[in-house]
Amino acid sequence: MSINTNGITITNKTTGGNRFAVSATCGSARAGLLRTDHGDIPTPIFMPVGTAGSVKAVHQRELREDIDAIIILGNTYHLYLRPGMDILRAAGGLHRFNGWERPLLTDSGGFQVFSLADSRKIKEEGCTFRSHIDGSKHLFTPESVMDIERVIGADIMMAFDECCPGDADRNYAKRSMELTHRWLDRCVHRFNETTPLYGHHQMLFPIVQGCQYADLRRQSAEYIASTDPEGCAIGGLAVGEPTEVMYSMIEVVNAILPADRPRYLMGVGTPQNLLEAIDRGVDMFDCVMPTRNGRNGLLFTAHGTINIKNKKWEDCFEPIANIAWADIDNTHIAEADNVYSLAYLHHLIRAEEILGLQICSIHNLAFYLWLVTTARQKIIDGTFSEWKNRILPELGKRL
């Protein structure tokens, strides 16, 4: 045992059994359960994004009671910059810091390698960033990211990868994928020589890359599978490539990834994307869409989307639920959907009242959770495909 420069105790890996089990399938779609020390995660699942340790505009009571969120995300890059590792370590990890007692997942900062392309430089060693907050320079390496994710203490840690743009040429995609694989080796090594800081188990999910090239995706999936991970992620999709390409890549990858481990499609997506991916064997999702689009006035419903800013809603005094959940079997409609009318929500968003952002975010997240929960039940019932085919055209409509 030794202490490294980040103050993290280095020990040998403690091994446990498989924490994931598939309980039912319907075609390629799976219903399963992933066990964490902060609770079980039924799959398919949608994980609300809480980048800076908070799901924007949503209280935890609402996350628990109205939305039924099981697991939420945090982001390594953002939390590392602010509040910083000293505070998170002193707080006893993110669970204690933000009071969320259910499972957490931290993204590694790999996506920021992609989205902050103007202010970073990728090298073999890692990636140097300029902070979007104060412009200061930082270096992320696979090792430092593992150490940071240990300090944050999420139940699921993501490997540090390079998220390649959707339109990258094959050469770039190949080099990027190979770098991600080498970084993965270093992540796994560091992960295995460190232990959780707060007494609960942490899993490490590696990430499949390969852009839109089927052979690269195959190669990457095989490599990821060979590391015997507790779960696998599919990254670098929904980053500019056509939707059909994304679906096709999911099929290619899922044919190779171990069937007895959860599969997490990172950063996806629209309600339609979720159903299509579930149908292709994906178990876990996260996306900013329900929260960001909600804050921008877009509501997702089972009957299509509502742009609440549109004039047509100014005098629609029906409760949100009467339109959004019309003819839908949902015994657990968020309180906000019953209390507030579309006209009032239209007013709130126009008047830039904070409550409007809250209501839209709660509604959208509740809808996403309803979608995956219903998908799970339909898989168990053996009627997933039928249900998917029925609801899919509705989801694409505009109300």
Added chain:
RNA sequence: GGGGGAGUCGCAUAGCGGCAAUUGCAACAGACUGUAAAUCUGUCCUCUUCGGAGUUCAUUGGUUCGAGUCCAAUCUCCCCCA
């Protein structure tokens, strides 16, 4: 009664001889996929085959090749002095 100032596309503004005319707000749409996003984009006088075309800057008349811009009168509003 005397003196001074101002009227511009919903509102507020810019404009100082080359203008369908600046900017902000409002309005009407659109985008958003591991969150640098309560953000961003477009339209915003009329018509349009999206190339343009036609009418505009309180009103009327004038100067000028050319006027929102200069001159005169009129109307309206604001300020100061009696």
